[in-house]
Amino acid sequence: DTGVSQNPRHKITKRGQNVTFRCDPISEHNRLYWYRQTLGQGPEFLTYFQNEAQLEKSRLLSDRFSAERPKGSFSTLEIQRTEQGDSAMYLCASSLGGWSEPGTDTQYFGPGTRLTVL
């Protein structure tokens, strides 16, 4: 069990550029979540995958944001035409799932990707 990993750990980009982040969940975890954390705040939910299906998206996820989880393994989060307001820590979490309902199992977090938009 190597834990949830995220890459890159830091990303600095200019406004208007596209960026993509990757999350590798704990193996055999079929649930994967993306959260955004701004300075001095708790994480806020962005989107949720069960296996390869994206089942829920927050209203925070504007049309510039897209997430995928091909084959139910790793996930990517892409932000197009970045804005300064996108600067934040982007956290990925995974949970085992299985027969349990969403919201009953424990989520384990990765180290996050810190995005700075200049």
Place this chain on the structure above:
Amino acid sequence: AQTVTQSQPEMSVQEAETVTLSCTYDTSESNYYLFWYKQPPSRQMILVIRQEAYKQQNATENRFSVNFQKAAKSFSLKISDSQLGDTAMYFCAFTYPGGSQGNLIFGKGTKLSVKP
């Protein structure tokens, strides 16, 4: 809508002493789960403790214990024998079964400093 409130933005405690972090929540759900997560400076968030609402017994994990008061919708974290490594942001979080989400709802966090 579910909300989580942590009313103490910052706290400090002397090493080896006991400190209690407060958390209140609001929900109309009867079955739910509460968590405390710890986020050390520049390090990833890790689970401290988990409480199922249907369990009356308060959860404990070594030096960490909770005081879960369901009627009052209160979920405080007690850290005994505080250590320097306990210095971190502590987040209270809530989730509940049903629907297709299962996402955690977090409070704004409490910054705990343990002083030697």
